[in-house]
Amino acid sequence: MEKSVTKKQKVIVVRGGIYIYFDADNEDKVLQVINQKKGQIIEIEGQLVNTVAIEGIYDPAFVEEVMMRRRGMWKCIEKGHWNDRSAKRCSGCYINP
Numbered sequence: 001m002e003k004s005v006t007k008k009q010k011v012i013v014v015r016g017g018i019y020i021y022f023d024a025d026n027e028d029k030v031l032q033v034i035n036q037k038k039g040q041i042i043e044i045e046g047q048l049v050n051t052v053a054i055e056g057i058y059d060p061a062f063v064e065e066v067m068m069r070r071r072g073m074w075k076c077i078e079k080g081h082w083n084d085r086s087a088k089r090c091s092g093c094y095i096n097p
Contacts, residue, residue: 011063012044015053019063020044027057 008024022030022045033042034051041050068075072085081092 009060011058011060012049013055013058013063014049015055020047020049021060031057 009021010024010027010030012020012022012030014020030044033044034054038051041048043049065075068082073082074085074087075082076090076093079090079092081090083090083092
């Protein structure tokens with residue numbers, strides 16, 4: 001059994017490209033507050049957020065992948081390495097075949 005140093009997290013994506021990270025343990029509580037206060041301003045992790053501006057709640061890995069693709073990077077299918085847009089082959093596979 002692996003011991004995790006950090007808690008699992010979720011990310012609230014808000015209009016304007018703002019990301020608010022919170023503990024996944026609190027996801028039910030956060031969803032309940034968002035549903036109860038539709039169209040109102042709520043506090044999440046010390047930040048005031050209008051519930052109308054919330055685009056979604058995601059896993060951090062998904063958000064990171066979206067951010068990398070927006071930067072023009074591509075992911076190697078074989079080993080999962082991220083590469084610059086201009087790279088013609090995966091740098092990780094080329095160095096470590």
